[in-house]
Amino acid sequence: MKNIVVQQADRIKKLPPYLFAAIDKMKQEAIREGKDIINLGVGDPDMPTPAPIIECMKKAVEDPRHHQYPSYDGMLSFRQAVAAWYQRRFGATLDPETEVLSLIGSKEGVGHLPLALINPGDTVLMTSPGYPVYQSGTLFAGGKSVTVPLKKENGFLPDLDAIPVDVAKAAKMFFVNYPNNPTAATANTEFFESLVDFADRNQVIICHDAAYTEIYYDGKRPIGFMEVDGAKEVGIELHSLSKTYNMTGWRIGFAVGNKEVLTALGKIKSNLDSGIFQAVQEAGIAALDLDDSLLDVIRNIYQERRDTLVPGLQKLGFQVDLPAAAFYAWIQTPKGISSSEMTAKLLKKTAIVTTPGNGFGDVGEGYIRMTLTVGSERLEEALDRIERAGICGE
Numbered sequence: 001m002k003n004i005v006v007q008q009a010d011r012i013k014k015l016p017p018y019l020f021a022a023i024d025k026m027k028q029e030a031i032r033e034g035k036d037i038i039n040l041g042v043g044d045p046d047m048p049t050p051a052p053i054i055e056c057m058k059k060a061v062e063d064p065r066h067h068q069y070p071s072y073d074g075m076l077s078f079r080q081a082v083a084a085w086y087q088r089r090f091g092a093t094l095d096p097e098t099e100v101l102s103l104i105g106s107k108e109g110v111g112h113l114p115l116a117l118i119n120p121g122d123t124v125l126m127t128s129p130g131y132p133v134y135q136s137g138t139l140f141a142g143g144k145s146v147t148v149p150l151k152k153e154n155g156f157l158p159d160l161d162a163i164p165v166d167v168a169k170a171a172k173m174f175f176v177n178y179p180n181n182p183t184a185a186t187a188n189t190e191f192f193e194s195l196v197d198f199a200d201r202n203q204v205i206i207c208h209d210a211a212y213t214e215i216y217y218d219g220k221r222p223i224g225f226m227e228v229d230g231a232k233e234v235g236i237e238l239h240s241l242s243k244t245y246n247m248t249g250w251r252i253g254f255a256v257g258n259k260e261v262l263t264a265l266g267k268i269k270s271n272l273d274s275g276i277f278q279a280v281q282e283a284g285i286a287a288l289d290l291d292d293s294l295l296d297v298i299r300n301i302y303q304e305r306r307d308t309l310v311p312g313l314q315k316l317g318f319q320v321d322l323p324a325a326a327f328y329a330w331i332q333t334p335k336g337i338s339s340s341e342m343t344a345k346l347l348k349k350t351a352i353v354t355t356p357g358n359g360f361g362d363v364g365e366g367y368i369r370m371t372l373t374v375g376s377e378r379l380e381e382a383l384d385r386i387e388r389a390g391i392c393g394e
């Protein structure tokens, strides 16, 4: 028998420990025991992709022209649909030829962007708690991650003035994300304006990750980064059809904004992937052209769930704010109980899966995240179980 010793690359060894591994194990155990799990752990919409999108895909998939390699930048018709959507939704004018780039989901863009911009040792700023891929993408490019904390007292917005001047000057890019995962916070105009100013002053490229702009409550649309003057000059925005149109499995997203940044990202991508299946891009066009009333139906469902879960948790004594956007509840753990302890306790005593806040970075310690991606009856059942188990927020 032959044998080789497989040594993983250092970049893999340097990845932070997978904090959800322990939870995963407990979850598998609970499933084996036949427990009725309520999964409030994953941020993946449970509702199906709207029918007109599926119908469009069915037709497109039969067209042999779509069976060949797609263009690297994305079909021009898809990029035009993106530009039209940005104009309609954010009043932002984009050149579909140079200021829009298709992505195989926004995660792909987050992961590859540092390879396009970062040299070994370069500093990358990122808000924390945050989407873990900001850190791993930076690590793969040999960059140095510097986290900027999101604190409750600041409305989970970063305090840009608190970033030391030498750190700001050394930074090459900054990952920011509103509406925010996991805190569910939204940005305001003043913040985005100060972010543009910060970028310009310190020569830092902004990467605004905007997966949740269309999941909002009480009819209040959150402001988009591209609505602010100068945004398109100082950075890019990554967007995705995943959360808005219940299309997480389809893998389609896009980046818009600064041409030179998009050109650099496109160079990395053209050497690694060959674009998005054109039939999926056709479906993406159908999605972006959908009437907003269809999204209202989806938003109303999330709102009903939010209004079931969050006040219910508050009644049980938990410190949690009503989210204004995204489909997450960011809940403080009771005093003296860590994020992992709380997640473990809920799983053991109530068979409810949640995500420990420290899985999104150290700053998330003291919180757990629950998602609104199960029906209201299940959320009521979850509240019932928590109450019956005698678990309360204090």
Ligand SMILES: *Cc1c(COP(=O)(O)O)cnc(C)c1O
Pocket (backbone or CB within 6 Å): 043, 104, 105, 106, 107, 108, 131, 177, 181, 209, 211, 239, 240, 241, 242, 243, 248, 252, 253
């Ligand atoms: C879900 C999510 C993404 C990734 O979305 P895809 O487009 O499906 O890759 C990116 N950023 C944040 C903050 C997310 O929550």
